[in-house]
Amino acid sequence: MARRPLVKNFTKGACCGHPSFHIEPLGIFPDPMSEPTVAPAATDAKPSVEMVNVQVDGVWMKFPKGMRMIKALEEAAKVIPHYCYHPKLSSPGNCRMCLVEMGMPSRPAPGQSEPEKDEHGFAKIQWIPRPAISCANTISEGMGIRTASTMVEEVRKGVMEFLLINHPLDCPICDQAGECRLQEFSVGFGRGQSRFQDEKVHKPKNQDIGARIVLDDERCIMCSRCVRFSSEIADEDVLGFTERGSQTVLTTHPGQRLDHNYSLNTVDICPVGALTSKDFRFQMRVWFLKETPSVCTGCARGCNTEIGSREGVIYRQTPRQNDDVNSTWMCDQGRLDFHWVNSDRRLIDPMLKDGAHHRTTTWPQAVSAVADKLRGLRGDQIAIIGSGRMTNEELFMLKKLAAALKTESLDIVPRTGAADNYLVSADRNPNTAGAGLIFCDRPGSTLATIRQKVASGEIKAVIAWRENLLEQAGFTVEELSQLEVLVAAHVMANAMAELAHVVLPTAAWSEKRGSMINATGRLQRLNKASEPPGNARDDWEVLRDLTQALTGTNGLYLVEDVFKSMATEIPELGGLSLGKIGEAGLPLLPSSEVIPLLHREADRKTRGIIVG
Numbered sequence: 205m206a207r208r209p210l211v212k213n214f215t216k217g218a219c220c221g222h223p224s225f226h227i228e229p230l231g232i233f234p235d236p237m238s239e240p241t242v243a244p245a246a247t248d249a250k251p252s253v254e255m256v257n258v259q260v261d262g263v264w265m266k267f268p269k270g271m272r273m274i275k276a277l278e279e280a281a282k283v284i285p286h287y288c289y290h291p292k293l294s295s296p297g298n299c300r301m302c303l304v305e306m307g308m309p310s311r312p313a314p315g316q317s318e319p320e321k322d323e324h325g326f327a328k329i330q331w332i333p334r335p336a337i338s339c340a341n342t343i344s345e346g347m348g349i350r351t352a353s354t355m356v357e358e359v360r361k362g363v364m365e366f367l368l369i370n371h372p373l374d375c376p377i378c379d380q381a382g383e384c385r386l387q388e389f390s391v392g393f394g395r396g397q398s399r400f401q402d403e404k405v406h407k408p409k410n411q412d413i414g415a416r417i418v419l420d421d422e423r424c425i426m427c428s429r430c431v432r433f434s435s436e437i438a439d440e441d442v443l444g445f446t447e448r449g450s451q452t453v454l455t456t457h458p459g460q461r462l463d464h465n466y467s468l469n470t471v472d473i474c475p476v477g478a479l480t481s482k483d484f485r486f487q488m489r490v491w492f493l494k495e496t497p498s499v500c501t502g503c504a505r506g507c508n509t510e511i512g513s514r515e516g517v518i519y520r521q522t523p524r525q526n527d528d529v530n531s532t533w534m535c536d537q538g539r540l541d542f543h544w545v546n547s548d549r550r551l552i553d554p555m556l557k558d559g560a561h562h563r564t565t566t567w568p569q570a571v572s573a574v575a576d577k578l579r580g581l582r583g584d585q586i587a588i589i590g591s592g593r594m595t596n597e598e599l600f601m602l603k604k605l606a607a608a609l610k611t612e613s614l615d616i617v618p619r620t621g622a623a624d625n626y627l628v629s630a631d632r633n634p635n636t637a638g639a640g641l642i643f644c645d646r647p648g649s650t651l652a653t654i655r656q657k658v659a660s661g662e663i664k665a666v667i668a669w670r671e672n673l674l675e676q677a678g679f680t681v682e683e684l685s686q687l688e689v690l691v692a693a694h695v696m697a698n699a700m701a702e703l704a705h706v707v708l709p710t711a712a713w714s715e716k717r718g719s720m721i722n723a724t725g726r727l728q729r730l731n732k733a734s735e736p737p738g739n740a741r742d743d744w745e746v747l748r749d750l751t752q753a754l755t756g757t758n759g760l761y762l763v764e765d766v767f768k769s770m771a772t773e774i775p776e777l778g779g780l781s782l783g784k785i786g787e788a789g790l791p792l793l794p795s796s797e798v799i800p801l802l803h804r805e806a807d808r809k810t811r812g813i814i815v816g
């Protein structure tokens with residue numbers, strides 16, 4: 205889980221897992237720590253799950269029976285500091301930060317048939333003189349919870365003091381500063397000063413425990429989130445604790461490394477700076493980052509992400525919670541697949557081939573050059589090869605271009621790999637489903653025919669969009685060299701662009717707004733985190749200009765208008781707009797695909813092992 209969803213756990217308050225559930229506050233009372241005076245309102249509502257009455261800080265509310273206390277309190281908009289609890293992991297209850305004061309309904313006194321009632325008709329609460337952890341206990345009928353009493357404040361101060369005793373307090377040089385729960389809870393719930401006068405225990409620092417992870421044991425508060433993630437979610441039981449008492453340290457099991465393809469999720473869920481990403485550490489202070497919600501384009505899963513950028517440079521990509529797509533996780537491969545966006549191998553100017561070399565040109569000249577070269581050819585002499593990495597809007601404009609050129613040779617390049625048992629899809633194109641919806645029944649199925657026609661000389665012009673045909677599509681240098689016209693629209697300099705008569709620099713996924721459809725048929729939206737470099741442009745605009753140059757018609761001016769245009773032509777998109785897709789996406793196409801990680805998560809939730 206990313207660090208941000210941890211914050212959402214405190215504030216979001218709408219993911220209790222009971223679709224029909226809603227909190228029913230039975231009254232508002234100005235002082236939450238006073239005895240309740242507001243009577244419960246009668247209700248005719250017929251909840252689909254059994255509800256119980258719980259008094260939270262003096263206000264009676266209804267929650268589904270069996271709900272964890274911390275979840276109920278979250279739904280009641282109470283901030284409960286916690287470290288070891290994570291809704292997607294089991295709850296060992298080992299950090300003690302989530303302590304609350306708890307009471308149970310009193311029993312009838314000897315000789316009485318009913319317990320003494322309060323003014324609202326509920327049995328009076330007998331408060332237990334010891335705090336209870338809220339992450340592993342469940343609510344029950346008539347229970348009382350206090351989250352801000354003197355006892356709760358004192359025990360939180362005590363827990364914070366213990367947690368900080370051996371913590372190095374190296375916040376100024378710690379990579380977690382700015383999103384560290386120890387910092388935040390220390391300010392919010394701590395004592396404000398330390399009474400500890402002895403030498404702190406010193407533990408190993410800068411330990412290389414995995415290909416992408418560094419461990420600083422001095423900062424570890426032994427919440428065991430990373431241990432549980434590795435064994436419960438990633439099925440790689442490589443982490444554990446050794447030694448005892450204040451000497452306890454987190455370590456990898458002998459001969460093991462934290463190297464699995466989901467290892468960086470442990471960095472996200474580590475509440476302190478004990479686990480840091482080799483890729484991101486010391487690169488940028490997190491408070492400088494602009495966070496843009498988007499989608500990973502590494503495969504057809506379409507994991508929801510947040511792109512962290514500053515001044516046009518991407519520094520990190522973290523998972524964003526979507527329980528219909530990726531839960532709160534993502535694979536390392538997809539997460540780190542962004543450095544090429546900042547690369548100096550990006551194409552930044554349109555180019556025309558001039559003899560053996562290319563010379564840079566302006567966009568109007570490049571567009572005219574393409575139109576001029578293609579005008580003399582028949583439709584059946586032209587092929588357009590697009591990409592499953594293009595957005596729906598771009599694929600739609602590609603189809604318009606094909607119509608303007610009167611060619612039916614239009615397809616994308618398939619891209620496959622091995623699926624894993626978690627999130628990674630065998631389809632490595634993020635938008636194969638979009639291509640299928642917009643212009644072909646079986647994306648990639650006509651590519652071999654196109655290649656044959658190129659080899660035989662029947663096809664004389666190829667427009668290759670966002671694909672290096674020498675790498676993925678199996679074309680040879682000889683085949684591409686014999687073409688009368690080769691147009692290469694791409695983000696990176698590559699061997700095919702070397703052969704192209706016209707090179708058009710376009711935008712990376714993080715530099716555009718648009719939509720894609722993932723392997724389970726979910727329509728999702730990409731948002732622009734940064735601008736394309738140099739004179740590179742958004743793909744749909746270049747496709748529009750090319751179509752305009754060929755047809756003389758006026759074009760579209762906003763990517764939102766492209767979507768609107770699609771929605772009028774494609775029934776499945778009817779009534780939708782880019783804005784309506786929202787940050788969580790929408791189910792659009794039927795799919796029987798099961799996401800292994802989510803399937804197991806649902807099972808664990810049903811069995812009560814996890815909360816969210």
Ligand code: SF4
Binds near residue numbers: 424425428429470475
């Ligand atoms: S390294 Fe972080 S996540 Fe792991 S036990 Fe320590 S504090 Fe918790």
Ligand code: SF4
Binds near residue numbers: 502507536537
């Ligand atoms: S599973 Fe696929 S979409 Fe998700 S992070 Fe990995 S590569 Fe990206």
Ligand code: FES
Binds near residue numbers: 287297298301337
């Ligand atoms: S969150 Fe750690 S004990 Fe409850």
